[in-house]
Amino acid sequence: MTSSSLPGPDRAPLAYRIGYGEDAHRLARPEDGGRPLVLGGVQVPSERGAVAHSDGDAALHAVADALLSGLALGDIGQYFPDTAAEWRGMDSRVILERALGLVQERGYAPLNVALVVTLDRPKLGPLRAEIARSLAALLALPGGEVGVSFKTSEGLAPDHVQTRVTVLLGRLEPGDADV
Ligand SMILES: Nc1ccn([C@@H]2O[C@H](COP(=O)(O)O)[C@@H](O)[C@H]2O)c(=O)n1
Numbered sequence: 556m557t558s559s560s561l562p563g564p565d566r567a568p569l570a571y572r573i574g575y576g577e578d579a580h581r582l583a584r585p586e587d588g589g590r591p592l593v594l595g596g597v598q599v600p601s602e603r604g605a606v607a608h609s610d611g612d613a614a615l616h617a618v619a620d621a622l623l624s625g626l627a628l629g630d631i632g633q634y635f636p637d638t639a640a641e642w643r644g645m646d647s648r649v650i651l652e653r654a655l656g657l658v659q660e661r662g663y664a665p666l667n668v669a670l671v672v673t674l675d676r677p678k679l680g681p682l683r684a685e686i687a688r689s690l691a692a693l694l695a696l697p698g699g700e701v702g703v704s705f706k707t708s709e710g711l712a713p714d715h716v717q718t719r720v721t722v723l724l725g726r727l728e729p730g731d732a733d734v
């Protein structure tokens with residue numbers, strides 16, 4: 556594959572930034588406060604779900620933090636404090652939309668995203684394509700620009716879901732530094 560046929564935007568970005576985000580939520584049964592398990596905006600059949608203030612979507616939280624970190628914009632807890640009643644049970648897609656909007660206001664867009672979910676059970680492989688499609692749609696990216704990996708903790712963290720995300724951001728519009 557030549558560089559001109561690589562996937563990505565149809566023009567070269569003027570600047571690049573790398574972002575990184577993580578999240579972790581304890582898993583519990585519904586009677587112990589666990590919410591339905593949702594990852595990347597996709598409902599995951601599971602006996603246990605995240606204990607969280609919001610819907611507990613650890614994948615979307617890590618993607619949103621990765622976007623914010625790439626432009627040094629802080630983290631989602633600053634925009635959506637877990638002490639605020641208005642965010643209780645919220646759909647984490649709202650968090651991602653806000654983070655993406657802040658990045659776009661500065662002329663940047665995500666170019667590709669890599670997500671790792673560490674979870675012992677259930678197996679997520681059958682949902683890989685659906686989670687990748689969901690993330691791609693939320694980020695306005697082609698599906699091929701979203702990598703989704705799953706790991707078990709090998710029994711080291713059986714009661715948590717953990718996520719890690721890297722994102723490459725590109726600035727497609729000229730800013731003050733380019734004119
Ligand atoms: N919740 C999970 C965790 C892992 N997988 C898949 O299992 C394979 C082996 O994972 P290891 O952590 O033992 O290396 C790997 O292919 C994962 O994609 C899964 O589907 N769901």
Ligand SMILES: C[C@@]1(CO)OP(=O)(O)OP(=O)(O)OC[C@H]1O
Binds near residue numbers: 612645
């Ligand atoms: C999303 C927020 C806000 O509802 O709460 P949680 O759902 O608990 O999630 P977390 O990843 O711990 O941090 C960000 C919070 O501010």
